[in-house]
Amino acid sequence: MKFNQSNNNFINKIIIQDIKKKNISIRTRFPPDPNGYLHIGHAKSICLxxxxxxxxxxxxxxxxxxTNPNNNHTKYIQAIKKDIIWLGFNWYKKIRYTSMYFKEIYQYAIELIKKNLAYVEKLKKYEIRKYRGTLKTTGxxxxxxxQSIEENLLLFENMKLGNIREGxxxxxxxxxxxxxxIIMRDPVLYRIKFIKHHYTQNTWCIYPTYDFAHCISDALEKITHSLCTLEFQDNRKLYNWILKNISIDNHPQQYEYSRLNIEYSILSKRKIQSLINNKIIDTWDDPRILTISGLRRKGYTAESIKNFCKNIGITKQNNLIELSTLESCIKKELNHTAHRTMAIxxxxxxxxxxxxxxxVETIKVLNHxxxxLLGSRRIIFTKEIYIERSDFQENPSKKYNRLSLGKTVKLKYSYTITAQSIQxxxxxHITTIFCKCHKNNPNNDNKYGIIHWISKKNAIKSKFILYNPIFIIKNPEIEKDFLKYINQNSKITKIGFIDLTIPKNTQIHTYQFERIGYFHLDSKLSNKKxxxxxxxxxxKTIWKK
Structure with a gap:
């Protein structure tokens, strides 16, 4: 899919006007913090x-x-690059790091000190918080x-030389x-951290804060449109103050749009890390969370994610997107592309x-x-077969149209059978159902319920992992104690069989299991057993809470 952002959203309208009035070449950026894997909210930003x-x-x-060496890990950088490429996008020339600009950012800090617009603070962290005040009280x-400019310059130099303790x-x-x-009440621009940095190693022991470095980095890269979510709306005033008071020519314009919120999910990397730390999920690519790698492992395609981002659009209004909106995008795609097969x-x-x-009877069936164009396969019909346990009831209701004692059903692609006895x-617990097969199917066999099946001789033992939303409430993001609302049935494992005749092409990992749903082969967990x-x-979406 060629991604085209709708011209109807407010950001596109701004850009179109800027191109007409200023005759500028558009330059944007995607600036992730490498402290975790990207999630679908980042996918929205990437697509934008x-x-x-x-x-x-x-x-x-x-x-x-x-800017924060505490959180920077090479594995996250590699994962982020992989996700962007998988989504089908390419960045301009070399990868950039804010740390590439540490020298310039440091000089701008010196400039603010010399203009008496910055000072070295000796209060402790908790004291700074106390002095800053609240929304109801001034700082x-x-x-x-x-302190004098000279004293601040000397103290800042000692910070840089490592002569002052962290904190x-x-x-x-x-x-x-x-x-x-509150963000304008003398915000912190630099702090001391005696930690090795992944890029600058041990060159620095002072690091700029995100707010100080972010707007300067945008300006140095000559970004024309700095796009971010609404929680950075107040930060824009600080960014403008910084750029106005340092000697830098380019002043990027910031525009905010609503962040992505999806039902029954969290998209905060800090909260996802909490799920991992509490062993509620396994890793950052757990299929129960909406990280890009988790969605990929679950079986979502890049096209379905981009279609989802396109469909929800770009607005300034915060809202909670229904989970079914995301699911419908992958379902719509796989309905046309996924090979059909039978699994029990x-x-x-x-x-x-x-x-x-x-x-042994061979039956030719279409893969779709x-x-x-997806071709066909050959399944076999034999004396012993497997069906879903839910397709038989010993004491059925009157409306039950599947298999029960004395009742007839049709095996998809094959014959009708009638249940005679059970063992x-x-x-x-029922272990075996004894049935009679009717090879001479009556002309009106479409009156019977249809069930799927697999010949015992063609059954490969498989593990099926079913997923439900990981939270039992629609908006766990707003809950302080969000771990209280974990869905204990978010992951259900079943042991069954898949038909041997699935395509052997290793490029095909996604299937529609007839009458059940869409499934993706997990190469990370699959083994000889x-x-x-x-x-x-x-x-059909039926979530079990």
């Missing part, structure tokens, strides 16, 4: 920034915000706010402690009493009922 650059013949930079000036000093902007915006997730054995034990184990399939989405 890279999509706009492509649509208007511009450029989009990939810049890692690596209080720090006792160190009026004993930081650099703050001198704006206004009475500002109605909860098997029960059927013995056809009037079929010889050596009998409408897309004949149970010592726990009174089991093929493992992750449920992408059921044919």
């Amino acid at each position: 920034n890279f999509g706009i650059a492509k649509q208007y013949n511009g450029k989009c930079n990939l810049r890692f915000d690596d 209080i000036n720090s006792p160190y706010r009026n 004993d000093a930081c650099l703050r902007a001198k704006i206004s402690m009475k500002s109605p915006l 997730l909860d098997p029960i054995k059927i013995i056809l009493s009037n079929i010889d034990s050596q009998y 009922p409408k897309n004949h 149970k184990d010592i726990n009174n 089991y093929l493992v399939f992750n449920q992408i989405v059921p044919l």
Whole structure:
């Protein structure tokens, strides 16, 4: 799919006007913090920034915000690059890091000190928070706010040289402690961290904050449109203050749009890390969470994710997107592309009493009922087959139209059968159903219920993992104690069989299991004992909470 951002959203309208009035070349950027894997909210940003650059013949930079050495890990950088490429986008020339600009950012900090617009703070972190005030009370000036320029320059130099302990000093902007915006109450610009950095190694022991470095990095890269989510709306005033008070020519314009929120999900990397730490999920690519790698492993395609981002659009209004909106995108695509096959997730054995034990009949079936380009396969019909346990009831209701004692059903692609007797184990569980096969199907066999099946001789033992939303409430993001609302049935594992005749082409990993749903072969978990399939989405959404 060629991604085209709709011209109807407000950002596109702004860009079109800027191109007409200013005759500029569009330059955007995608600036992830490498402290976790990307999620579908980042996919929205990727589609927006890279999509706009492509649509208007511009450029989009990939810049890692690596200002915090506590959180930067090479494995996250590699995962982020992989996700962007998998989605089908390419960044402009080399990958950039905020740390590439540390020298320039440091000089701009010196410039602010010399203009008496920044000072070295010696209050402790908790004291800074206390002095800053609240939304209802104004802040209080720090006792160190009026130090001389010379003293601040000396202290900042000592911070840089490592002569001051971590936590004993930081650099703050001198704006206004009475500002109605807390972010403008002398925000921190630099802090001390004696930690090895992935890119600059041990060159620095002071690091700029995100807010200080972000707008300067955008300006240095000559970004024309700095696009971010609404929670950075107040930050824009700080960015403008910084750029106005340093000697830099380019002043990128920031525009905010609503962040992505999806029902029954969290998209905060900090909260996802909490799920991992509490062993609620396994890793960042767990198929139950909406990271790009988790969705990919579950079986979502890049096209379905881009279609989802296109469909929800770009607005300034925060809202909660229905999970079914995302699911419908992959379901719509796979309905046309996924190979059909039969799988039994909860098997029960059927013995056809009037079929010889050596009998094998080959039946040709299409891999897709409408897309004949996907070819066909051959299944076999034998004396012993498996059906779903839910397709038999010993004491059915009157409306039940599947198999029961004395009742007839049609095996898809094959004959009708009638249940005659059952066999149970010592726990009174049905183990075997004995049926009669009707090879001479009556002309009106379409009056019978249709069930799927697999010949025992063609059954490969497989593990099927079914997924439900990981939370039992629609909007766990707003809950402080979000771990209280974990769905204990978010992951259900079943052991069953898949038909041997699935296509042997290793490029084909996604199937529609007839009457069940869409599944994706999990190459990470599959082994010699089991093929493992992750449920992408059921044919009918019935979530078990």
